[in-house]
Amino acid sequence: MLSYLLIMNFITGQEYERPSLLDFVGSAQQQTGIIWGAKQPRCVIITTGGRHGKNAGYNDLQNPDGTWTYIGQGSKGNQNPAKFSNSLLVDGERDVLLFTTREPTAKEIKENGHGGKKYRFQGIFQVVSWELKKATAGDRKDDHLIHFLLIETQNVFDKLELYISKSQPSHNQKGYFKEKLKDLGNNLTNKVKQKQSVTEYLYRSALVKDYALYRANGICELCTKPAPFITSLKMPFLEVHHILRLSDDGPDLPINVAAVCPNCHREAHFGINHEEIKIKLMKIIEEKEKVFWG
Incomplete structure (x- = not known):
């Protein structure tokens, strides 16, 4: 079954048992809160610490602005960002599927014949930033723990919200984009920055998407046909697609x-040939980038 169909089996707000999560990514991990596998290389699953996890320092929580703080892996001493499980989030190359953990009730244990935890799907997220913070209380007091800041993505799987630039692309913007992209760093990568604010994250996201629309100049970068219509903002209507991600939001x-x-x-998401389309788009964009940056 195609990956997009599998991910649609996870409905926001619905609970699942751990075997469903492991099967999705193709993993046999039984304890860790960060789950990955070769079956779904474009994403990683994370589960919050639950009741017992808080005693071990995993005080994962949702912030007032809707973002999430997620504590990294490492049950003793200082946590290491280079540890493989943590590096999956630091690298910023995967979408993050977030599940909150709930202990089963006595009735559920009796009915199901086991005490397996329940995992509620919260949606698809990306990592905004990370930083090491010293724990001030509990079993992990004085240990430096990794705090990942997560933001939910707007994606084609549920909300169908699309990004539309508010500025008309024009040829005289080439210098603008070159300078602004350089502002993000001459060695621009997906790697997540330490202590990056949500505002900075959203700025980069908007800039990269504006750039893609400018580069296309009203012509679909896959089929090369003109945009199907002009919007009320007098812009050719095109949608920004993230080639190597499940979702279509956030910096890249x-x-x-x-x-x-x-x-x-x-078709790039849902078509039977979506993998072939991904490879074709990668080649097309690579050539266009060579021409643009000269």
């Missing part, structure tokens, strides 16, 4: 995003 490298027409966008 310019070489990993494409501005495409609605038909190509849906």
Whole structure:
């Protein structure tokens, strides 16, 4: 079954048991809160610490602005960002599927014949930033723990919210984009920054998407046909597709995003040939980037 169909089996707000999570990514991990596998290389699953996890320092929580703070892996001493499980979040190359953990009730244990925890799907997230903070209380007092800041993505799987630039792309913006992209760093990567604010994260996201629309100049970067219509903002309507992600939101490298027409966008996610389309788009964008940056 295609990956997009599998992920639609996770409904926001619904609870699942751990075997469903492990089967999705193709993993046999039984304890860790960060789950990965070769079956779904474009994403990683994280589960909150639950009742017992808080005693071990895993005080995962949702912040007032809707973002989440998630504590990294490492049950003793200082946590290491280079540890493989933590590096999956630091690298910023995968979408994060967040599940909150709940202990089963006595009735559920009796009915199910086991005490397996329940995991409620909260949605698809990306990592905004990370930092090491010293725990001030509990069993992990004085240990430095990794605090990951997560933000939910707007994606084609549930909300169908699309990004539309508010500025008309024009040829005289080439210098603007070159300078602004350089502002993000000459070695622009997906790697998550330490202590980056949500505002900075959203700025980069908007800039990369604006850039993709400018590069396309009203022409679908996959089928090469003109945008299907002009919006009320007098702009050609194209949608920004993240080639190597499950979702279509959040920062990414310019070489990993494409501005495409609605038909190509849906096919890139839901079509039977979505893997072939991914490879084709990667080659197309690579060539266009060579020309743009000269």
